[in-house]
Amino acid sequence: MKITASEEYGVRCILQIAREPSGYLTIPQIAKREALTTAYVAKLVHLLLKGGLLQSTRGKNGGYRLARPADQISILSVLDALATPIFSKEFCNRFTGTACTCKHDNDCSIRALWIAIDLVVRHAFSETMLTNLFCTERQMQRWNQIHITHEASDSRVALPGFPSGLSGNEIDG
Amino acid sequence: MKITASEEYGVRCILQIAREPSGYLTIPQIAKREALTTAYVAKLVHLLLKGGLLQSTRGKNGGYRLARPADQISILSVLDALATPIFSKEFCNRFTGTACTCKHDNDCSIRALWIAIDLVVRHAFSETMLTNLFCTERQMQRWNQIHITHEASDSRVALPGFPSGLSGNEIDG
DNA sequence: CAAATACTTGACAAAATTGTATATTTTATT
DNA sequence: AATAAAATATACAATTTTGTCAAGTATTTG
Numbered sequence: 001m002k003i004t005a006s007e008e009y010g011v012r013c014i015l016q017i018a019r020e021p022s023g024y025l026t027i028p029q030i031a032k033r034e035a036l037t038t039a040y041v042a043k044l045v046h047l048l049l050k051g052g053l054l055q056s057t058r059g060k061n062g063g064y065r066l067a068r069p070a071d072q073i074s075i076l077s078v079l080d081a082l083a084t085p086i087f088s089k090e091f092c093n094r095f096t097g098t099a100c101t102c103k104h105d106n107d108c109s110i111r112a113l114w115i116a117i118d119l120v121v122r123h124a125f126s127e128t129m130l131t132n133l134f135c136t137e138r139q140m141q142r143w144n145q146i147h148i149t150h151e152a153s154d155s156r157v158a159l160p161g162f163p164s165g166l167s168g169n170e171i172d173g
Numbered sequence: 174m175k176i177t178a179s180e181e182y183g184v185r186c187i188l189q190i191a192r193e194p195s196g197y198l199t200i201p202q203i204a205k206r207e208a209l210t211t212a213y214v215a216k217l218v219h220l221l222l223k224g225g226l227l228q229s230t231r232g233k234n235g236g237y238r239l240a241r242p243a244d245q246i247s248i249l250s251v252l253d254a255l256a257t258p259i260f261s262k263e264f265c266n267r268f269t270g271t272a273c274t275c276k277h278d279n280d281c282s283i284r285a286l287w288i289a290i291d292l293v294v295r296h297a298f299s300e301t302m303l304t305n306l307f308c309t310e311r312q313m314q315r316w317n318q319i320h321i322t323h324e325a326s327d328s329r330v331a332l333p334g335f336p337s338g339l340s341g342n343e344i345d346g
Numbered sequence: 347c348a349a350a351t352a353c354t355t356g357a358c359a360a361a362a363t364t365g366t367a368t369a370t371t372t373t374a375t376t
Numbered sequence: 377a378a379t380a381a382a383a384t385a386t387a388c389a390a391t392t393t394t395g396t397c398a399a400g401t402a403t404t405t406g
Contacts, residue, residue, distance in 0.1 A: 001252065001259050001294065002175050003287060005364060008268045011283055026382065035270035039366050046384075059373025060381045075286070079174065086174050095181045097208035109306040110184055112313030113248070114176060117297060121174065124293055133282040140285030178394060199352065212396055219354070232403020233351045 001086075009036060010044045010082035011075070014053060018070040018130045026063040044082070051081025070134075076125035086118040087111075174259075182209060183217045183255035184248070187226060191243040191303045199236040217255070224254025243307075249298035259291040260284075 012034050017025050031041045045064055048054045053073055054064045066073065084090065092111065096102045104110070133140075185207050190198050204214045218237055221227045226246055227237045239246065257263065265284065269275045277283070306313075 001180065001256065002177060003259060003264075004175060005268065007174065008283075009270070012277075015283065028382085033276070035272040035276050037271060037366070039368095040364085042383075042385095043365080049383095056383065057373090058371080058383045060379095061374060062372080062382045064383090083174065086176060091176075095178065097182070098210060099208040103206070103208050104185075107310045109308055109310055109313050110181070110188065112310050113301070113306065116313070117294060120297055121290060121294065124290060128286070133286065135282055137280045137282055137285050140282050140289070201352085210396070212398095213394090215353075215355095216395080222353095229353065230403085231351095231353050231401080232405095233349095234404060235352045235402090237353090 004083045006044060006047065006082045007079055009034070009040070010048060011078055013041060013044050014048055014066075014073075014078055015130065015133055017054070017064055018066060018073070019134060024063050024065050029063075048078070048081050051077065053078060053081055066130075070130040073130045074126050075128045075130070075133075076122055078130070079125060086121060087114045177256045179217060179220065179255045180252055182207070182213070183221060184251055186214060186217050187221055187239075187246075187251055188303065188306055190227070190237055191239060191246070192307060197236045197238050202236075221251070221254050224250065226251060226254055239303075243303040246303045247299050248301045248303070248306075249295055251303070252298060259294060260287045 013030050013036075016030050016033055017023070027038050027041045027045065030036075030045070031038045034041070045054060045056075049056055049064070053067050055067050056062065056064050079085070091114070092102050092105060092108075102108070186203050186209075189203050189206055190196070200211050200214050200218065203209075203218070204211045207214070218227060218229075222229055222237070226240055228240050229235065229237050252258070264287070265275050265278060265281075275281070
């Protein structure tokens, strides 16, 4: 499982704009701050623009700003603008092996697994806003230790007890 | 965020072995059932072998079997054998932009975000065993509807309230 | 011990992703 | 109007991932 390059760099770009006091940045400014080329930043912010997260002004003195306040922009919406989610309509078409259509097309428990984890991830990111990244890494880590690992060991952040094949008859499909 | 090809196909291969009544399958057999080439299956099962999830027997009448009972093999261990996790040691080295070292190397709230989601995902997969995939997709879906979306709307499967930059002083980093 | 079967390994070809280059359009300033 | 600064668009080069090929090693069976 991988974070794609556009997701990583795209989040960095919009976070630069979000944290900028003036609320306004040009492509060359972002490029300099993130050590990226202007061409690449242009591509990324364009994705964010199409996704409705940024507004642009053309011409001299132009630039980009957030389309809404940072506390109303979820990480989920940012990632959705930058790449396709873990599970999308195209997924099963991507993995057909040597056949022209996937062997498990009409009944695939693995597909249900990916859909489940996608749901978990999407929910997590839907609750995290750009403003939540306005802090130091130490603060974030501390939060992680307190909440995530705690919740995790409480088995609340899990997919516990997927229907077992051995005792799966309880569920009427 | 993407599931890699080796993760997808690798899970399919080990699931074939796990579901096989004899508990024993050869590379050509797996290849046929999954519509993959024998060369590709060989590569994938070898990763699973190195990861300690399979045992192999060479020579005529050889093949692969699970190294332990299917209910003791987590999806997490399978995925770890097949690919690197969402966040690993190499991560920051992959995204350095045009610089030779990442601009945010010593303080990066985004990194903490990826580490957090990685933890959530790993925990979820650590609780899901191969046997939990021994069912129909409908059964899985039904389970998803009951548990996942429910827990999600209960805000228990989330990263709620990451430290905010506005009111983040409460946390002593 | 030879033949058949099956795993092992490393190199390489194809495809997808990632990143760059170039040209165009828009707009403020002089 | 001319110029400079900035966004937009498209095509293309580089890299990484994905999948294949081919030559090897090991083991069982007759």
